[in-house]
Amino acid sequence: MAKKTQSTEKREDSLSRERIIEAAIGLLDRSGESGLTFRALAETLATGAGAIYWHVANKGDLLTAACDTLIARTLAEAEHSATTPQTRIRAIALALFETMDAHPWTGSALTQAPGQLPGVRMLEHIGQQVRALGVPDDTQWVVACTLLNYIVGVGGQNAVNAQYARSQDIERDSFLEDMSEAWSALDADEFAFTRSMTGYLCKHDDREDFLAGIDLILSGLEVVQKTSPPRQA
Amino acid sequence: MAKKTQSTEKREDSLSRERIIEAAIGLLDRSGESGLTFRALAETLATGAGAIYWHVANKGDLLTAACDTLIARTLAEAEHSATTPQTRIRAIALALFETMDAHPWTGSALTQAPGQLPGVRMLEHIGQQVRALGVPDDTQWVVACTLLNYIVGVGGQNAVNAQYARSQDIERDSFLEDMSEAWSALDADEFAFTRSMTGYLCKHDDREDFLAGIDLILSGLEVVQKTSPPRQA
């Protein structure tokens, strides 16, 4: 207890894990994943590169911690948003989607550190809603994992796309136009389906498509539940 | 035409995009993503590092090309495997899952290069089966994207996990045991769901869970189709 009090009393500008993580988030938001450098970080914090290693194991650890800070905040806010399990799952998914969209580096941080704290946190919040849905014990695992992976997968892809478009300083519209032009140039036989989708590619709304996929999974869940109804609780 | 003939006539050991890609795949399979280095590649090919840049734009281009080679092979093989659209989607998904499992670096290559050739190839093959399923034109896009993202997301995660376990030279069982132990050490209130899932974590079969998610999505699709039946074709 004495120690905890002491650590709070440290001089304001001393180095700490928290300060390093906040600086890392700032750097990542400002200049992307390649902007996170121990040298840049040291300069921002007005310290030596080696000092950071006293509070952080390595770059991967730092990236995961920065990601986890954001994910934890997002989930805490999404907590009190909706009333039914279904709408709460949608709300959690959408909140995570938007965090990844605003901080594209979280997407790749998430895929690089599977089973780490940020992923577990997401699994927990989703799982609780899946349970509240009345899904039988032995299928909760699969359902929660499917939702989790969908969210990370689709949300992360969207974030990478958005980041790419921004880095090219390109309007979203002309980015999609370029892409559908590239698709139109593909071999007509080999890529028949893709070529026929160029219309939808230009018109589609990322957020809506994302949520449509969530709804598709939730619909599938209803079928499974009707087939084998919940065996009490 | 003359030029094409000429290029086939080059001396056997001369550098070419294909030879570089094959060497890259070998390097990636043998020593993971960090093993792909222009220096290591140059040594393998008995040439200078700069020479590679004549055939390949940069490292990202090379990684995407290596990934695409494997994905194209996988899809070509999965082509003739099943008879109904449903079983064909399952077969495509499983084949991709196994390629990612055997070559874990393809997972991250796929997420780093969205909208590139490997992703488009997958979208095409999945989309063709979705269309064959009789899904109305205006929902084919969402369904194909959901499936694609699920496959890349879940398959990629599984691959990273598998690679991590291998890199630690750890049995899968003891890896999962360590993980479920870590989960058991989590806060009882904050991580109630996760802690209750440790049993399923140990028993679960990655392949089966993956396919269960695919089936969940396909079930959801049946619901949607019943609600709004295909409007002729």
Add this chain to the structure above:
DNA sequence: ACCTGAACACCGTTCAAGT
């Protein structure tokens, strides 16, 4: 206990120079 900063062992990429 915590910080400094030079040093080490790497990277991807470029480019004058060769053939």
Add this chain to the structure above:
DNA sequence: ACCTGAACACCGTTCAAGT
């Protein structure tokens, strides 16, 4: 046209030395 390899501008990480 294609290849060479030295050179450039970076990295993450370590570690003796300081306070």
